[in-house]
Amino acid sequence: MIRFIYADTLDTYPRLRDTMFRDRARQFKERLNWQVTVDADGLERDEYDAINPLYIVAEDARGAHSGSMRVLPTTGPTMINDHFLHLTDGVAIQSPFIWECTRFCLSPEADSKVAGALMLAGAEFGCASGLSHSVGVFDARMILVYRRLGWVPEVLGSEGQGRAAISVGLWSMDDDLRERLSARTGISREISTHWYERAFGPALAA
Amino acid sequence: MTMYQRLEDFLEDLQAARSLDDVQAHLFGLRDFLDTEHLVYHCLDASGNKYGAMTYDAPWIRRYIEEDYARIDPVVKGTYQRFHPVDWKQLDWSGKIQRDFLGEALETGVGNQGVSVPIRGPNGQFALFSVNSSDTDEAWATYRQENLKTLILAAHFINQRALELESDDAPPGKPLSPREADALTLLANGMSRSHASEKLGISEHTLRVYIESARAKMGAANATHAVARAMVRGLIVV
Structure with a gap:
């Protein structure tokens, strides 16, 4: 099940919340060795989790996290503009039509469909919100996943080598994106529309 | 009052605005350009209302402020510190207080349809831009579909200008890289x-x-x- 949850209501789903931050610690600290902060309970959080981002979360049958990403508007504080200007040619990307998507995370136990489902959910959310693009920092190896799903980011800049390599990417949202993702993932648009409507009601724009 | 033919014309007037009262005055022209009944811009802080510009009739504005309706208004409650645009019909109007509030609003000429665009600015600033109408559900669905991007643009323009006017010493606009x-x-x-x-x-x-x-x-x-x-x-x- 895909959920759209603002941070200020995350406590409604304690198991989902804790397993999400734990999986983030496993992915970004243990596997990728990024400079992230993990607390005594093994949860990874940063300053952007404190400013009410929206999480798009895949929940498994037991109510635990199987994948997620974090969304913030670029008109407020964002990770790329605060920390990665050297990878965007010094351009602070700020537009009401471009949101930042970071901390794309998959549980080690996640089904192979989860990544695609999250991308499709992100596209539903972005299109319903009138967006033209999303930007984000990502683990360079994720490019293979994006390529398989047919939603390949434009890489604005990269740094680091091997496991530590990270890139700033730009994903564009056009009219047929959702159909393309739906075809690649085998998840029908009826289902992805349902995810959105369950959280927010009918979309303002199709 | 100017009847704007293009969004650019509104933006030029907005840029020339020297006070928040000027912004308020230009809202009427924008409302006609957007072909809707009312526009509301609200800048909110943690303690509630900070500043607003709107085309609502004076008695309703007075009443809203006197009663501190921002506390119970489902539009404020349902969008505060969020950032995706919301149709008012998706908000929670089920409580008696909220139903009474809506009834009173309708009596003073507020329409039953609305879309609100929440705005997240720098340093935790939060604002809300709403369009209001008494269209049928069907007409409103078409309207918001066709105008969503323009509404988002307008929301951010007004907020940007209001922020500039609030901080006296800031030069207009942000620097370019x-x-x-x-x-x-x-x-x-x-x-x-x-x-x-x-x-x-x-x-x-x-x-x-x-x-x-x-x-x-x-x-x-x-x-x-x-x-x-x-x-x-x-x-x-x-």
């Missing part, structure tokens, strides 16, 4: 996007995003308007 200035300069020279991106050694896609980012910082309606504004402010030398 050198790369954004380069992009606008090449466009100002009549260069095509593909030629300009080649010149800058970036993809056309990336160039588009740099131009969009510059447009938003300039408070401009489109790329051409952004170029004009940057020239007027002396930010680019053609």
